[in-house]
Amino acid sequence: MLTKRIIPCLDIKDGRVVKGINFVNLRDAGDPVETASAYDRAGADELVFLDITASSDAREIKADLVRKISEAIFIPFTVGGGIRTIDDFKVILREGADKVAVNSAAIMDPDLIARAADKFGSQCVVVAIDAKRRPDGKGWNIFKNGGRIDMGIDAVEWAEKAYRLGAGEILLTSMDCDGTKDGYDMELTRTISERVGIPVIASGGAGKKEHFRDVLTDGKADAALAATLFHYKELEISDLKKYLSDEGIPVRI
């Protein structure tokens, strides 16, 4: 049976993990490769690296990072952050990443999704969406530039469009829930998951095991992503997976 995926997300800047990592026995907790290895051993099904390096040689730094990770980690991983062109996709995939996440650039140029899917296959095109509930409470808008700019575009419609253009997966972050630890946005996740024929990765709001159970069942998510919860060891992936399995959710143990 196909299992639901648990995905830690690592924020990277200038080749280093930004947020704290509380793994014991790591020689260097800021080293993305060591951290990724530790997550692999801990039972993560996949990894997402969000590279927020902004320097002029960001592309080289990113390529170098991807190369090092792919030489040491043999589970699937996605790289996102500042992806703008087909060439960016090419470099990252060539260096060994399995998928590339694109956000703002796809909003500005939706056809980038189609071009990337056509050239590299849908399976490696992840469209990341930052969504926030509209003030009137009816529906959600998408934001670009790391959640700074409201595009005035409906999130559900954008997800459907991304799907139709050839996206292979949606990485859906609820800006309302992100950082709250009060749980994923169930309504947003369910609404989008029911409207697209591709997997949806829920992100933003995980605070305890029950939140994962809820979003992977009622929320209809195919995978659940979290960052700080895993980094600060507030929740062990092995404990989480055992809990989910006991709750009748198929997971890889």
Add this chain to the structure above:
Amino acid sequence: MIAIVDYGAGNIRSVEKAFRFISEETTVTSDEKTILSAEKVVLPGVGAFGDAMQKLNESGLTGTIKKVVEKGTPFFGICLGLQLLFEGSDEAPGVPGLGLIKGYIHRFPDTPGFKIPEIGWNSLKITPGTKLFKGIEDGAFVYFVHSYYLNTPEPVVAAKCNYILDFHAAVEKDNIFACQFHPEKSGSVGLEILKNFAAV
């Protein structure tokens, strides 16, 4: 030395890196001499069936692959590399595959509640006594990314899997080995499978 056949398809580097990680010497090549003299040959691949067959035919690699298999060299098809070994695919009707084993590649039927492609970890039902899965427990999880699946009438199935329906996830026939999933992305189980192939 393991020759990894380069025909312009994706994920070749990932396969190469995984073999290197388990200390196997590899070369990525499209040269007939190199392939024919290799101890083992791997046909990787991510992409479309029709496009891949066209590339193999145009580059002459179709003949090279048939020769090296005929010669008895252990041969391992991965993902699209498995699909190409069979007679044809729903993905490219009318395009003949390599036809080294009888069987056809079908598209998963659209089914409510199931997304296509199948992306993620699924468990294998392993045929006892196979070389590829030596030392690997029945029910082991491996990583899949595919919209098409194999159905073969030949008694060559080394592992089955279920998504929407039962399908054939790995085969072994004489010196030919192949799997639909990605051993190079299946963590420790996947590395074990690559080691088993390297030890054939």
